[in-house]
Amino acid sequence: MSTKTKILDAAETLFADKGFNGTSLREITSLADVNLAAVNYHYGSKKELIKAVMSRYMNELAPKLEASLSVVCQQEKSPTLVEVFSAFIDPLLSLNVFRENGTSNFLQLLGRGYTDSQGFLRWFLTTQYPGVITNFVGAVQRAYPELTPEDIFWRLHFTMGTVVFTMSSSDALMDIAQNDFSQQLDIGDVIRKLIPFVSAGVGAPLAD
Amino acid sequence: MSTKTKILDAAETLFADKGFNGTSLREITSLADVNLAAVNYHYGSKKELIKAVMSRYMNELAPKLEASLSVVCQQEKSPTLVEVFSAFIDPLLSLNVFRENGTSNFLQLLGRGYTDSQGFLRWFLTTQYPGVITNFVGAVQRAYPELTPEDIFWRLHFTMGTVVFTMSSSDALMDIAQNDFSQQLDIGDVIRKLIPFVSAGVGAPLAD
DNA sequence: GAACAGTTTAAACAAGCGTTTAAAATAACG
């Protein structure tokens, strides 16, 4: 395996686990078993390495997500919100084929990026992958036409919060569930628990 | 004002804005206009300072929250989930009397603590303030008796995620809402938007 | 006013950070 991908793989694991700020280049190059200077040689800077880690996933996920959402969006009868959110399941779980622990790594990274770096990742996603968001908002609009754009905005951010926060601490939560309830769950189970929650949340009756 | 509280106030502001890892002691003492060594003299270490910042809020909030929840819990007829979550509003907003921007600062700190420091804050809260959690779980149980303890566990963590994530980026979100929809909102408005979302989420029908 | 505890101060500490350098090793190509 090339030095460049060894760095990317190690960075992904550590970033997901300890955050971007919490991971040093020395930890990354040590885990990847390459020289420290290799990061700056191949990627230029730590910030570019972060972008590369995220891009590898987004380039894999974005087309599948857009396709899956546009199917829901273009079917004749309006979708339910559960159907809209369920459209995420297969694309997300397919990341586990793409890379080991891909699904949970990606979702954890998403959570890290939102809180670690003061909105940098929000900018990155909304500007680099607007198609996903457009399709998503369109699907929600068809499922619940009474929602105003303002309410959709807020509720989608609530949803984002639920998902990325849960995922950024999913390992700890699964451990607790294992200890307290002897529940043996994987990341797919957690996603399937999330769907009814966020669907009901987005579909909640409007406040006066 | 004493050096000790000047440090605490400055630390609170910066921690809420940039996270615990993202804030240096030099930034804190510079904003507080005290000597760098004062932090270690008065608090011993940065970690103890973080605890002190959180404790000041929790000691103010915990009794009010327990009281408010136990009222909901002990009324004759079972509460609705909206009632349960609405029990948070007054105690949370009272933090604005306690300290300027107290509500949003506290909720942002909560969010930071969950993602910044690898579960340290989760341990801190669950061990130091178990009464709040017990009352909360009890209230939810009365409102929705069909929920199993496992489902309550998961859905309360989803709720936690929604709230702390929203709050840790609430300033950015309110800016966007202001720009895109000319919505002029304060932290209380955001909380009132959250209540229907999380209530419906926790109250969602159980998956098979 | 001397003695004392409590507090503040400037300076330094060791350790870790991201990044850069220039030489050594390897690969690619005519």
Next chain:
DNA sequence: CGTTATTTTAAACGCTTGTTTAAACTGTTC
């Protein structure tokens, strides 16, 4: 083979981090 081009390496760079030190200062008490 000899000559480029590419990649790897060890070492150092300048900077920031949390923490410690010892001297200076402040305020209280006998």
